[in-house]
Amino acid sequence: xxxxxxxxxxxxxxxxxxxxxxxxxxxxxxxxxxxxxxxxxxxxxxxxxxxxxxxxxxxxxxxxxxxxxxxxxxxxxxxxxxxxxxxxxxxxxxxxxxxxxxxxxxxxxxxxxxxxxxxxxxxxxxxxxxxxxxxxxxxxxxxxxxxxxxxxxxxxxxxxxxxxxxxxxxxxxxxxxxxxxxxxxxxxxxxxxxxxxxxxxxxxxxxxxxxx
Amino acid sequence: xxxxxxxxxxxxxxxxxxxxxxxxxxxxxxxxxxxxxxxxxxxxxxxxxxxxxxxxxxxxxxxxxxxxxxxxxxxxxxxxxxxxxxxxxxxxxxxxxxxxxxxxxxxxxxxxxxxxxxxxxxxxxxxxxxxxxxxxxxxxxxxxxxxxxxxxxxxxxxxxxxxxxxxxxxxxxxxxxxxxxxxxxxxxxxxxxxxxxx
Amino acid sequence: xxxxxxxxxxxxxxxxxxxxxxxxxxxxxxxxxxxxxxxxxxxxxxxxxxxxxxxxxxxxxxxxxxxxxxxxxxxxxxxxxxxxxxxxxxxxxxxxxxxxxxxxxxxxxxxxxxxxxxxxxxxxxxxxxxxxxxxxxxxxxxxxxxxxxxxxxxxxxxxxxxxxxxxxxxxxxxxxxxxxxxxxxxxxxxxxxxxxxxxxxxxxxxxxxxxxxxxxxxxxxxxxxxxxxxxxxxxxxxxxxxxxxxxxxxxxxxxxxxxxxxxxxxxxxxxxxxxxxxxxxxxxxxxxxxxxxxxxxxxxxxxxxxxxxxxxxxxxxxxxxxxxxxxxxxxxxxxxxxxxxxxxxxxxxxxxxxxxxxxxxxxxxxxxxxxxxxxxxxxxxxxxxxxxxxxxxxxxxxxxxxxxxxxxxxxxxxxxxxxxxxxxxxxxxxxxxxxxxxxxxxxxxxxxxxxxxxxxxxxxxxxxxxxxxxxxxxxxxxxxx
Numbered sequence: 001x002x003x004x005x006x007x008x009x010x011x012x013x014x015x016x017x018x019x020x021x022x023x024x025x026x027x028x029x030x031x032x033x034x035x036x037x038x039x040x041x042x043x044x045x046x047x048x049x050x051x052x053x054x055x056x057x058x059x060x061x062x063x064x065x066x067x068x069x070x071x072x073x074x075x076x077x078x079x080x081x082x083x084x085x086x087x088x089x090x091x092x093x094x095x096x097x098x099x100x101x102x103x104x105x106x107x108x109x110x111x112x113x114x115x116x117x118x119x120x121x122x123x124x125x126x127x128x129x130x131x132x133x134x135x136x137x138x139x140x141x142x143x144x145x146x147x148x149x150x151x152x153x154x155x156x157x158x159x160x161x162x163x164x165x166x167x168x169x170x171x172x173x174x175x176x177x178x179x180x181x182x183x184x185x186x187x188x189x190x191x192x193x194x195x196x197x198x199x200x201x202x203x204x205x206x207x208x209x210x211x212x
Numbered sequence: 213x214x215x216x217x218x219x220x221x222x223x224x225x226x227x228x229x230x231x232x233x234x235x236x237x238x239x240x241x242x243x244x245x246x247x248x249x250x251x252x253x254x255x256x257x258x259x260x261x262x263x264x265x266x267x268x269x270x271x272x273x274x275x276x277x278x279x280x281x282x283x284x285x286x287x288x289x290x291x292x293x294x295x296x297x298x299x300x301x302x303x304x305x306x307x308x309x310x311x312x313x314x315x316x317x318x319x320x321x322x323x324x325x326x327x328x329x330x331x332x333x334x335x336x337x338x339x340x341x342x343x344x345x346x347x348x349x350x351x352x353x354x355x356x357x358x359x360x361x362x363x364x365x366x367x368x369x370x371x372x373x374x375x376x377x378x379x380x381x382x383x384x385x386x387x388x389x390x391x392x393x394x395x396x397x398x399x400x401x402x403x404x405x406x407x408x409x410x
Numbered sequence: 411x412x413x414x415x416x417x418x419x420x421x422x423x424x425x426x427x428x429x430x431x432x433x434x435x436x437x438x439x440x441x442x443x444x445x446x447x448x449x450x451x452x453x454x455x456x457x458x459x460x461x462x463x464x465x466x467x468x469x470x471x472x473x474x475x476x477x478x479x480x481x482x483x484x485x486x487x488x489x490x491x492x493x494x495x496x497x498x499x500x501x502x503x504x505x506x507x508x509x510x511x512x513x514x515x516x517x518x519x520x521x522x523x524x525x526x527x528x529x530x531x532x533x534x535x536x537x538x539x540x541x542x543x544x545x546x547x548x549x550x551x552x553x554x555x556x557x558x559x560x561x562x563x564x565x566x567x568x569x570x571x572x573x574x575x576x577x578x579x580x581x582x583x584x585x586x587x588x589x590x591x592x593x594x595x596x597x598x599x600x601x602x603x604x605x606x607x608x609x610x611x612x613x614x615x616x617x618x619x620x621x622x623x624x625x626x627x628x629x630x631x632x633x634x635x636x637x638x639x640x641x642x643x644x645x646x647x648x649x650x651x652x653x654x655x656x657x658x659x660x661x662x663x664x665x666x667x668x669x670x671x672x673x674x675x676x677x678x679x680x681x682x683x684x685x686x687x688x689x690x691x692x693x694x695x696x697x698x699x700x701x702x703x704x705x706x707x708x709x710x711x712x713x714x715x716x717x718x719x720x721x722x723x724x725x726x727x728x729x730x731x732x733x734x735x736x737x738x739x740x741x742x743x744x745x746x747x748x749x750x751x752x753x754x755x756x757x758x759x760x761x762x763x764x765x766x767x768x769x770x771x772x773x774x775x776x777x778x779x780x781x782x783x784x785x786x787x788x789x790x791x792x793x794x795x796x797x798x799x800x801x802x803x804x805x806x807x808x809x810x811x812x813x814x815x816x817x818x819x820x821x822x823x824x825x826x827x828x829x830x831x832x833x834x835x836x837x838x839x840x841x842x843x844x845x846x847x848x849x850x851x852x853x854x855x856x857x858x859x860x861x862x863x864x865x866x867x868x869x870x871x872x873x874x875x876x877x878x879x880x881x882x883x884x885x886x887x888x889x890x891x
Contacts, residue, residue, distance in 0.1 A: 030707060
């Protein structure tokens, strides 16, 4: 390739077309290469595809990368220690992760879009109603502290377990000047059994039927 | 004539087969609706808006959002996640931003690593402030300079970031920036989950 | 009936001594598409240069959202692929059909019209990307209404070409026609299904990523590659005598085509996909090496003969470089798909390096050779400056070599350092930065080369045409357009 570029002169007298015989030569190394590649391909397809099951995501065979077993175990052991026992702390962490995007870290919500939690009757009031909203979500027009809101809140029953839901409820009922009592995981469990089967979010018109 | 038909049919069959394997089958088998109590939180409201902002500004051109298993890369060792990401982690997203190249760090669990929204605002406004010498471009167009009425807004950026800022003004994140940060804070895929057994 | 590319000019060539017989009704749309292609190439390189500038000075033009790094990167990429790649490819398709046509192109006006709208839709799409209407970040990065416009205009443009190809049945005998048919049939099918999925949001969750890669891979290996290979085969098939089939050529075509449909998933390694999807992708990509090697042996034998039989000229240089880039890119892609390599280089610049080699080193080079050939035929007069052509060629050549080497080395550094989990990510980026700057310089070199060529083209268009040349050489089937 280099030679041809550096040498603009014709490399010989133009030859008449040689016919196709010279094209047909297949070098012998091509067959060897085909054999190697085909065997690799068959090996991958047969042995390294997790039996063609859609539930197999990991393999520790040499092909996919060997993994020493010790390291992940350390991580698993560390994890439970990190979990704080204080429900307010868990609640705060979960609130920051799940709720603060809309209701804001200050609990004040966003005017006209997301209602505040601070000093809201729905938060301080009935536990059952609060749990029902948290589990299934809420949609429709809502009036809180004199302001109107019309949005959709999703349900969290598939995202959060009883402990976390209880911690969040405890946290929002006792922050930003709210004073409510603690919510136990066992209570949430009961509420989940009671309300959890409903599909979709509650309508605001249904709110009065919720709770005790 | 028959040869032509066979040839063209063959071409289309190949197209169809590849399409079936990579588009139709994944959409059927990799869409297990989340069950149980610990599944990804729904995307909605600000988070959903923030996801669109993330896409619109081409963030995924430099940042990935996937954690590879420990035997396929150093992602977990780097602390980018405590486990590999699974289809269920992206269940609520219409188009997950898996990413193509890592010019910036992986963001699958950024909401787990950084929980302070003002850190994100400073990073977006002036990345050099947080990572000196970084090639991340500043996103100043996501911020507004507004007159401070009375006391300083808690969301406003520290005034030292802009030397030319006139007195009585403050730098406030625009609604897009608020949504984007809400989305980034929501990125936490560290909840325990198991690949669903058939 | 045809006597393409048997010109015996000096390497730069001072015109085409034995021109291709292409009716004006074909030539006008072909030249229109080519001019549009070069326009988009400049736009795309301009964006790329701005992106490279942003790597040196991150705050460059940072106050405008529509010029942020993520958006211009995608805009550059899309404009390059659809504006330059597809315009040029479609011009070639029309040329290939027109070369053998017995009658003038009756749909010439329709074609020109839809070509105009095709370019308009690319422009609309580019603006949509710049203002932030980005559904994804790849070749499918158009908003859904642009996808629809592209599909519509593409079908209008190519209906006639595909019909001609199918009726003549030449794709059964000639590899160049066969490759072209694959490319032309793939695009409407893929972009149509993409439009449906985007518009009605049928696909969601991780399957979106697999669909995205399916489309990307298809665009690279079922559109750009077949068109590029078709050009190479058209060059070597040249005379009718060489059009007879060769076993390796057809084996290569079938292997390449079959595997390209499945190779996409090798990019999904480590992503949330079951092993069988990734494994199938890796297996197909390794098999793709075999296809490329078969094509390579076949093409090299013929290219050698072709180049021996003729003097060196600018087309054969472009074609030869493109051919080697094709081989390196496909073999390289296959090698980095192996899990023990990809655990290091996945998400690094090594992948980008091979991608650049494929779309610039291979496709653009072969397209530039073809475009130069078509322009030479169109102008029918000596090129104004041989120096300019030499500058174009050598800066292009050095630009792509340096670009590849810088990206590749930068990618190696990045992958090795990323493997060391103790090293903070910011330090990894810092050590890659010099290479990225080098790559930016190389991109500047390429832009310079394209500017030179476009300047020369402009001069050629403005200079009066030598009338005698036309009268003597052109075989006008019809005067009307």
